[in-house]
Amino acid sequence: MNALVQRPRVLEAVRQALKRSPVVALLGPRQCGKTTLAHQLTGADSHFFDLESTLDRQALSLAAERTLAPLRGMVVLDEVQTMPQLLPVLRVLADRRETPARFLLLGSASPDLIRGAAESLAGRVAFVQLGGFDVTETGADSADQLWERGGFPRSFLAPNDAGSYAWRQDFIETFLSRDTARFGIALPPEGLRRFWTMLAHLHGGSLNAAELGRALDLDQKTASRYVDILCGAFLVRRLPPWFENTGKRLVKAHKIYLRDTGLLHALLGLRTPMEVRSHPRLGASWEGFALEHAINLCNAERDAYFWGTHGGAELDLLINRGGAKIGFEFKFSELPTTTKSMRVAMTDLKLKRLFVVYPGTRRFELDDDIIALPLTGLLAESASL
Numbered sequence: 001m002n003a004l005v006q007r008p009r010v011l012e013a014v015r016q017a018l019k020r021s022p023v024v025a026l027l028g029p030r031q032c033g034k035t036t037l038a039h040q041l042t043g044a045d046s047h048f049f050d051l052e053s054t055l056d057r058q059a060l061s062l063a064a065e066r067t068l069a070p071l072r073g074m075v076v077l078d079e080v081q082t083m084p085q086l087l088p089v090l091r092v093l094a095d096r097r098e099t100p101a102r103f104l105l106l107g108s109a110s111p112d113l114i115r116g117a118a119e120s121l122a123g124r125v126a127f128v129q130l131g132g133f134d135v136t137e138t139g140a141d142s143a144d145q146l147w148e149r150g151g152f153p154r155s156f157l158a159p160n161d162a163g164s165y166a167w168r169q170d171f172i173e174t175f176l177s178r179d180t181a182r183f184g185i186a187l188p189p190e191g192l193r194r195f196w197t198m199l200a201h202l203h204g205g206s207l208n209a210a211e212l213g214r215a216l217d218l219d220q221k222t223a224s225r226y227v228d229i230l231c232g233a234f235l236v237r238r239l240p241p242w243f244e245n246t247g248k249r250l251v252k253a254h255k256i257y258l259r260d261t262g263l264l265h266a267l268l269g270l271r272t273p274m275e276v277r278s279h280p281r282l283g284a285s286w287e288g289f290a291l292e293h294a295i296n297l298c299n300a301e302r303d304a305y306f307w308g309t310h311g312g313a314e315l316d317l318l319i320n321r322g323g324a325k326i327g328f329e330f331k332f333s334e335l336p337t338t339t340k341s342m343r344v345a346m347t348d349l350k351l352k353r354l355f356v357v358y359p360g361t362r363r364f365e366l367d368d369d370i371i372a373l374p375l376t377g378l379l380a381e382s383a384s385l
């Protein structure tokens with residue numbers, strides 16, 4: 001077995017969250033490493049319930065409160081989305097005056113996707129998101145492999161490209177045939193597969209659910225539902241537009257990205273690094289890879305937007321931090337330069353700084369407050385945002 005890839009940043013984020021809050025939810029797509037991480041956090045005084053195991057399920061469905069209330073130390077509830085009826089019980093336990101136990105919930109669906117979850121957990125739970133590996137975890141030398149294969153541990157660590165590709169095809173198949181049903185969603189897997197593949201072709205473009213639906217013979221409601229499911233399973237990202245009155249007409253549609261480039265490449269049928277590099281969507285793929293890094297490493301899940309005017313000025317990512325706006329452009333180019341669009345964004349949005357993230361290794365200034373930044377430089381910059 002491979003040695004574990006260390007993930008100190010997330011580990012620390014969960015530890016800190018557990019200090020603040022008696023209930024912490026670690027959420028991320030299936031197979032991204034949640035259970036593995038939880039085992040690194042637990043010790044002899046921990047209790048682990050796997051809600052996909054029949055025994056653990058039985059114990060908790062018969063007498064949840066009686067089973068959980070006496071426990072001390074850390075209590076892990078894995079795959080919590082499969083038993084949403086536990087959430088009101090957790091709420092009661094979280095409200096106990098002393099904190100006799102801390103609960104770490106692991107889940108692979110966002111609370112919006114599970115009926116009642118958002119309300120039951122509101123205000124009581126600290127959320128931490130986990131995705132696939134990022135470049136700070138795998139090391140800069142592996143950045144290309146991480147991009148080509150994506151960050152799911154089994155895909156990234158596969159012994160060869162064929163094994164990685166096969167793993168991703170299995171992941172897609174399993175998601176369509178089994179996981180969606182586990183969320184309590186009944187839908188024909190082929191429809192969702194075609195839809196997901198369509199999104200792969202649109203990666204980095206704007207999302208128009210009605211138009212998409214028409215192309216696939218789905219009504220708009222179904223198309224929106226498919227987007228919700230893929231977003232709620234942390235597989236697709238919908239980036240909202242930033243609005244600010246600058247007197248220009250703004251693009252209002254969301255932008256859509258597949259969060260993992262390995263799955264993007266698998267859905268596009270790109271088996272090898274060569275095939276990835278000769279595909280026309282190569283630039284968009286890398287830009288999505290960098291965007292996902294920027295949002296995660298800057299901890300900007302809740303304040304990430306894109307900006308675009310009908311005149312053509314654009315900003316791939318805008319992070320709004322306490323009123324200060326930081327812009328990001330992602331350029332798949334060894335030698336990025338400033339563009340007119342960047343200067344318009346600087347002026348119109350009064351950006352504090354604009355980072356042009358590119359696949360090189362050197363950080364350098366392109367213009368006043370416009371900085372070319374390698375992917376690996378993001379973490380250091382995020383500290384100063």
Ligand SMILES: Nc1ncnc2c1ncn2[C@@H]1O[C@H](COP(=O)(O)OP(=O)(O)O)[C@@H](O)[C@H]1O
Nearest residue numbers: 003004005030031032033034035036037153154
């Ligand atoms: N940090 C890591 N280093 C190496 N392999 C990992 C790591 N995290 C997870 N894996 C492997 O990836 C697979 C999925 O991990 P798991 O923790 O079960 O994911 P999840 O609970 O999110 O579904 C497992 O085979 C696991 O061994």
Ligand SMILES: [Mg+2]
Nearest residue numbers: 034035036078
């Ligand atoms: Mg798990």
